[in-house]
Amino acid sequence: MAKGDRKRALRGRAGRMQGGRGSGRASAGQVRLWGRHAVEAALKNPDRSHRKLWATREGIDSLDGDLPPGFPVEYADVQDLARLVARDAPHQGLVLECAPLDDVHMEDVLTSEPTGPLVFLDQVTDPHNVGAVLRSAAAFDACAIVTQDRHAPPESGVVAKSASGALEIVPWVRVVNLARALESAAEAGYWRIGLAGEAEATLAEALPAGPVALVLGAEGEGMRQNIAAHCDALARLPIGERMESLNVSNAAAIALYAIAVR
Missing domain, CATH: 3.30.1330 (60s Ribosomal Protein L30; Chain: A;)
Known part of the structure; x- marks a missing residue:
């Protein structure tokens, strides 16, 4: 026809x-x-x-x-x-x-040979931000994003529209305990880097040669103390003094680009 x-x-x-x-x-x-x-x-x-x-x-x-x-x-x-x-x-x-997408389990992502970065979002609840992070994750070949089930938005039209198609491409892992998921990532060979404005090292200085798990906290509060303690290193983006911080989705895009071109 x-x-x-x-x-x-x-x-x-x-x-x-x-x-x-x-x-x-x-x-x-x-x-x-x-x-x-x-x-x-x-x-x-x-x-x-x-x-x-x-x-x-x-x-x-x-x-x-x-x-x-x-x-x-x-x-x-x-x-x-x-x-x-x-x-x-x-x-x-x-x-x-x-129908909503089927659940993706942490072990399903980690059993494959680690290549692209993992993106952990600690209590990022704005669906626009989560969608934008998904879009950047797709653009820079991240293997998944990981959120805590109770402190992240559900799959929705707002997330999908902000993700611009990336919701269908990037696996979205929802876990009960984000700290435990970070431990699993470390056991699988990922170096866990948390973005924190107060860190001494820049992201470029903290990047390893191997697989990276990038950890980002919510705007304002940042990462929780327990999540920061489960990172192998804390790093900052070298932004100018006139701006205190970046939107979490913008920070994710810049960090993923830095990982891609290291």
Whole structure:
């Protein structure tokens, strides 16, 4: 079937949407994603189970590749789609409801030969920041990000939109005890470097030749004392005195670049 014919065959019922909440919350057990990059990456991810796509015709046309025959699509206008997502969320004509990704376990990441860095986030709760860190992790070939299950945002449309497709690429490990996960990383051969503005050494001075586990704390509070104690070294980014600190996602991007080019 030709691309144009396939899209005509997928014509759904337009008008007022079913399931619209204006909160971005999906049906029970599902997650709702929006925006072209996030939706396109999820559609291409074979590990995703998709329930339904709401879209404008322009949104469908923006996707790279065709939807499978019979894929559940409901066409609607921009105003209708806005009812399905968080307030003022830039959905770009695409809203996808799908099953959350399967859990990724720490041992699954560590059993592979360590190559790219691991990124540990200590109580970083802003979904925009976590999504941006995922995006940088994908750009610089990090093998996973690791968060504490109770002090990190859930998988969501906000995380996915900020990650710009990286949510489908970078494994996200959720652990009960972040300190124990750092111990496991050390046993697997990772050198644990915590970013701290008060550290004497710069990141360039602290980087080893081997695999790195990069540890970042939340803005303001920074790393907890117990997490800092589980690092092999603390290091700072050499930023100017006029700025006290960087946003955690910006710091992650700079540090991952430094690791990539050492």
